[in-house]
Amino acid sequence: MEQILANGIYLGSQYAMIALGLTLIFALMNVLNFAHGQMYVIGGFVTYTFYGQWGVPFVLALVMSCVTLAIIGALIEKFLFAPVIKGSAREESTMLLAAGIAFLLDALILLIFGEKQRGVPKIVDGVFNYDFRLIMPYDRILICVLAILSIVAFIGLMQYSKTGRALRALAQDRIAAQLMGVNVDRYSMIGFALGAMLAGLVGGLLVTITGVNLGMGGATSIKAFMMVMIGGAGVISGAIWGGIILGFMEAIGLAVLSQYGDITYLLIFVSLMIFLAIRPQGLMGKPWG
Amino acid sequence: MSALLQVKNVTKKYGGLTANNNISFDVSENEILSVIGPNGAGKSTLFKMISSFTPTTSGEVLYHGERISNLKPHIVARKGIVRTFQETTIFKSMTVRESVIVAQHLRAKASLAGYFWGTKTAKEDVAAFGIYADELLEFLGMSSISSELAHNLPQGNLRALGVAIGLATAPKVLLLDEPFAGMNHDETMQMVDLVRSVRDERGVTVLLVEHDMPAVMNISDRIVVLNFGEKIAEGSPSEIQNNEKVIEAYLGSVDDEIGM
Amino acid sequence: MQRRTLIKVALTAVTLTALQSTTALAENSVLKIGFVGVTSGPAAAWGISNQRSMEARAAWINETGGYKIGDTTYDIEIVSFDDQKDPKRAIAGMEKMAQEGIHYVVGPNVDDGAAAVRPVAEANGIMYFPYAFPKSLYQAPASNAVLGMVANYQSGPSIYKHLMENEGVKTVAFIAANESDPLSQRDGGVAAAKALGLEVVSDTVTYQVDTTDFTPVLTPVMRSRPDLLVLSGVSPANAPQLIRSARELGFEGIISTETAQDAGVLAEGAGDLANGFISVGGASTPELASPMMNEFVQRYTDMFGEYNDESNTKVYALEYILETLKAKPSAITDVEAFKATMDTFEAPNPYMKGDAKLRYVGMTSFGQRRQVAVPLVVNVYQDGAFETLFVAEVD
């Protein structure tokens, strides 16, 4: 029981971080960013290169991941999403663009970082073991704490900073924000960069535990979609709840249903569909057409 | 005149909030009845309940004595009670004529499969739709814009398009949602004439929800006034104009609009 | 639009001709060998190690003057097709190989792809060397597929037996990804373990292929406290994570798998925790590798920057094709001649010390010789490198 709880918190905190970036981008621009998982993977590889290969301190490597992804995000928004959104008759066209970018990033990852699974040395050694009832390696505990701190910092940023207020205004109503004097183009770019940066940050954090390989991208995106659906699209608190709920569903499902093997995910998926059929806008979301 | 449409003790609650409380009134055949009230009086909610776009919490709406509340909107439409929307609710990328043709859905005799295979009935339907559309557009004075795309139309025409779409279903009762909102005096007068001719020449009973007092006074046979979700008055325009409660409800904020 | 299309078409055409002209410089005749496998996406590691070992070997042959088959000396050209792990693409890839006039193809890497290309390969007279284990591919009436490695139902029993005899293993648990290949391999492994008299304490736990955190997955398995934990058909990406999670959960038994792994990946992903991990490899451990294998590793590393230990196994398919063609030159265009040669073919194994032989096996498993005799080298990981645990033969 303690173990399930701990696994749930640990999974939930990292999932919530992944979902945050996705939902932020969605809230700002109505873009379902298929490339989110690839951005996460790039974050992992950048941290791997700096920390694992070149021996740069871990924190610095994390910062490099964030910076790299923020730049990538900003460039993608400015030169691809912004013009496509302007020129397109339907906003769904951005889905095609996002998928194209996902392919592109996949190709780049393969060419630059290679096909192998990569890992970095543990940042902290040792395992916390409470009578075999609760086992949690220290590095996981550290990452979990860091993830929660990042989430808190992000919420703080959104709540109290000028940028955060502008972003929230933008998310709520683009036109109204524009009338209020928010530079919509600039803040769209900042928001996209921020969302991409979150993906990079969580990628960098998790590379210390799970390692990284180029195949993680697509799967991560799909998981993030699920969390966003559970919580409600485009709502920050929804992303956090979605992450936590999915984390706990996995932790509980894998523990309780292990003897049935293959069906944990099937059940998660099916219950998700039932849940959405009853509550189409997710937990926190507003009905959206 | 017998009551065509009866609103009986209709109540709507959203959580703890009561939007409409125990409202009752009748609409007679071939009459124009307006529901008015200040902002937040519960007009829109009532309107949605009559057209079954939202369920009632309690009470019911009857048409020819048959309950029409808490059904699916399309079923209510099939019974002949059709609502219009405010101007943003249109078929954006259809032309005016296409919109009116689509809206004749209820007049179709052939099945959907019949249209697919192009049966004789379907072909007759298609021809009939076209003729009716042209006739209707001429009646509404919209022939000149029949091939314009809806999202290119100016606001006044959009309202008329809304009425055209509603009329294309050949309704018995037409529910109009704030048909005069945002219009200038001339446009309002045109609309008033239009609504009247709909009733006079097509025999359609009209129930409208409106803000614009002068227009309502001008057009209505009878008026129902709501305030804070309650019915506070019902009667002919002149009765309403002199009703103490109504004057009180509207006092200050919209004095000048009523013209008192 | 038309201008844009034109530009696009022109650009593509230019790139294509540029590429083709570079390959057309060779003086020798060219022998094309195909590769259809996955070189992008999540499973890219499988196909890429495959493709690169072929390319490294081909470059080596071409550099040293080509490969003599009969009276002709050939330069070897590897034609690769990325099937994206999609069986539909794999068919297209096989069609492409037929189009190029290729009769010998390495791959595909997974069960569904291998099954899907069968009709095309048989219709076009292509021998293909998949890394997929379903027996129906190799048993009559199928006759064009040659298993390119040791199947888990062959290696598993030897490993289990070895561990029973030497380590006193009595109970075993299996864990597999929820995907065709690993699940099939798990079922094969479970059957083999039971046949040997091992007690299978857990064989139902599976994980999604995209799992990144295995602690919750492994927790119930660990509760059954097996002596041996078998990672059925584990992908190189997942292996270190599984090992790490199992060890962190306090697992002290033996962990093994029947697929090939890469020492570098294990070192990075699990570090010392991977010590004692048993897997199946080719012949590059110092005890076994011939000078030729060492040179191959060197050339591969020079060419691609980094070696992949999975290539130890995967270098063989190309060698088998070439050696068999050398033994029967007419088989270059006639796969029936190839098939006929397979029954008697024998050549020295250049990658192993001693007198190991290249020959076709599979009579026991498939009833016909449709498997390359790769030495069944069972490795154990220790401090960043593999050590040979034991070597066995498949018949």
Next chain:
Amino acid sequence: MKNISSKQLVSVGLLLFAIFVAAPLIIGATGRWDFYFTLTSVALLAIASAGVWLTFYIGRINIGQGAFALIGAYVSAILVVKSGVSFWISLPAAGIFAAIVAIVIGLPILRLRGVYFAMITLVLTQVVTLTALALPITNGAKGISSIPLPSGVSLFGIPIIPDFAAMESTKLAFYYTACILMIATYAALYRLVNSRLGHLCRSMQQNEELASSIGVNISYIRMVIFAISSFFGGIGGAMFGSIAQSVYPSSFQVADSVNFMLNCFLGGLGYVFGPMLGTLVLYFGWDLLFELGKYQLLVYSIILIAVIRFLPNGLLSVRIGKGASK
């Protein structure tokens, strides 16, 4: 109903000519026999994409067509292998079964809109894959292999044992079958879109509330459309299973579902033949870039992005130039 203009007649004629005369002639002249399979794939994927396009037509982004293709492939395979039914009967059965599943699943999920519908259909593909892995009738992880070729093939006089002359006509037989199915699909789609049902779909795509106010039973029409869409998916999947002579849980994956969607976007959502063109360009494009080796995906994705960047409304938007004003 508009009459078919002479221009349209010419286009249709050209298309038929291209498929049945020009393509075989070109392939014969250049000797690129492998293009038959590529074109067969395009035709079959275009059928499934047509279904996705149809759900777009009622304003739903469908990223779940892979699920129905997989269902179709399995139904056909199971009928042929386990019950010995002729493939030509199993083909419509596969479509109908997929449609029935669509109705059952559609009841709850078709109420969802926008990204919610998109994401839940994305999950749907995984649900079907996982179900196929778990069920005994689908043979679980081992899949169904060695599916006999369609019995009708014997009409063309094809033995199963490889034979040069014979194998070429297997390709041809599949090519023609796939093309005929594709043409039937698009003819039906065109007819549907231009019939009353299509008009109702358009009205729903633009405004569901207004559509229901004029008496359109929107939930019924959604269901009908989703069923038809999935029928196409099932047909496409079943044909593929028959060509590969095997079906695995991974025969159609999330990536396929995404590709179906991309085909529609790329061709243009406003044009009935958009998905056909989109499929051709995307699938053929990948094949043409085969020579680029490891740069294949890179170049492919760059071209894809460039197309969207400069033609955000799809390839066909250039020809007609509609939708550029908004």
